[in-house]
Amino acid sequence: MTIAPPISPAETGPAEASVAADGSVWRGRADASEIARWTTVAQGVAAALAVDVVERDRSNALPDAPVHLLRDSGLVDLLVPSELGGQGAHWETAFAVARTIARVDASVAQILGYSWLNQACAVFYGADAETANGWLRRSARGHWVWADAFNPVSPDLSFVADGDGYRLNGRKAFATGAAVADVVISGAVAEGGALDGQLVVFALDRGRSGIRQLGDWDNIGYRASASGGVSFEDVIVTRDDVVGIDRDLPFSAVVTPGVQLLFGNIYLGIAEGALAQAAELARKRPNSWFLSGVERYADDPVTHRVFGELVSRTAAVEALADKLNRQYDDAVALGHATTAEDRAAIELAVARLKVVSTEVGLEVASRVFEVTGASSTKTATGLDLHWRNIRTHSLHDPVDYKRIEVGAHFLNGTVQPVSLYT
Structure with missing residues (x-):
């Protein structure tokens, strides 16, 4: 798998401290050119992944080649400040990138998103600016991919x-x-x-x-x-x-809404990918149902109705995700000034996205088969990959507890205890 050469960070002279006294490393918001630039890179990565995504899924092999692709594209260094050797982008851009890749390969989007969030722990939990800067600088120099072994439901280490x-x-x-x-x-x-x-x-x-x-x-x-x-x-x-x-500071705990926001964007990307593939299959589907009164399935009003419903619901989730992706940049920019109320606000907003992105993602990935027919269930077609991915990952933490979280706050102002799930 190959794509265009990576985009090099801007030349900014000698590396200097980036994590300020307020503890944050991310400031401001992404502009349209930044988002467009990196979305284009992500589209190139997604196109390369699409070539063998079904075969890789079937083999259950380690994704070594896709990870090399992420390094070569510059995406693994996306959120490291340019003065520390990274690309200097914002979280809004990162979530858009993850969503773009998830349309084709949610597994690789997950690895990339987790890499950013685990790398970001150097900032969220960093004892001081010098230590955090050191981790980020070394990460960018080596184009490190980060993973974690944090699972809170496993026994403590x-x-x-x-x-x-x-x-x-x-x-x-x-x-x-x-x-x-x-x-x-x-x-x-x-x-x-x-x-x-x-x-x-x-x-x-x-x-x-x-x-x-x-x-x-x-x-x-x-x-x-x-x-x-x-x-x-x-x-x-x-x-x-x-x-x-981890001293239970509100700023450190902002990492968890970031994780949940990544999930929401990936679920949305899965829905968008399922719709795109289903539309292509529906347009190519020969003949029509004998009672439809049309010659092609693509002209069947039932086909139009199903797509219309699924596309509309997906667009609503997209609008909410885009809004929250921008808000997350505002949340992380607060640094150590983050209050418990600030943290609760972003947590609850992301919980709402988690509810609707899960529901819509599962519905879309399942119902697209209604308009693509029995032939689309062939293993080689790979349309089932979208449903299998979201069905598996949406069980990461029970969405019912997100519904309860949102409802309890709406009625009584209750905020759930801070954890690696809330």
Whole structure:
């Protein structure tokens, strides 16, 4: 798979500190030219992925080639400031990129989106500007892809003092992208040592001794997402591996609405991709139903009605997603000035998107078969890939609890406890 050469960041002279005293690294909003520039790059990536997306899904192989494609395109460095060697783009642009790629391959869009969010932990949890800048600069220099082993429903990891460092043991399930990433980020409560009792966030190179990829991902969807588990067996973690400490600050907790906003955009991208592929199939579908009174299925009023309904609902989700993608840039720009009320506001707004993007994405990816016919269920066609992907990933965390979250706040002003899911 090849695309045009990567776009190089602007020359800005020697690298300088980018994370300000307020703790943020992202300021302002994307302009139309930035979004257009990187959406074009994403379209090139999506076109390259489309060539063999069905075969890669069927093989359940590790997505090594797609990850190289993401590096070569410049997308993995999209959100690193230009003065630190990155592309200096905004979150609105990043979410648009993820949505574009998800229209073709949601697995790869997920790996890329998680890479940005895990990389961003250097800012959200960073102990100081110098440390955060160092992580971002090294990441851009090496074009690192980041993954995580944070899954909060897995047992906690053991993180025990050993000399000047710590020894890490345990396992985490559903570590999306970890088998193909450069860096795996995780966290654990320190037992003993200088960080005793603190929730330490650290980043480890994937090849570190004692880290083992379990290769146990064999689900009906997201098959190319490398979402198997990871085990840690006496892994040595030094102070240099520490990204920061989770001190339950509102700014640090803004990362979770970012994760949920990524999901909403990917679900929307899946719906858009399913509609685009279904429209192509419907236009090529020969003959017509004998009661329709027309010669082609593409002229059948029933076909028009189904597409009209699905396209309209998808457009409504798109409008909400676009609005929230811009708002997220405003939210992260607050840095350490973020209040609990600020964090709750973006959390609740994104929860509403999660509800409707899940519902519409599942409906669209399922109902497109009504207008493409039995022939579209052939394995080689790959129309089912959209439904299998969203059906698998939409179970990440129960959408019913998002409905409850939104309803409880609407009625009683209740805000759910901060977590890695809310």
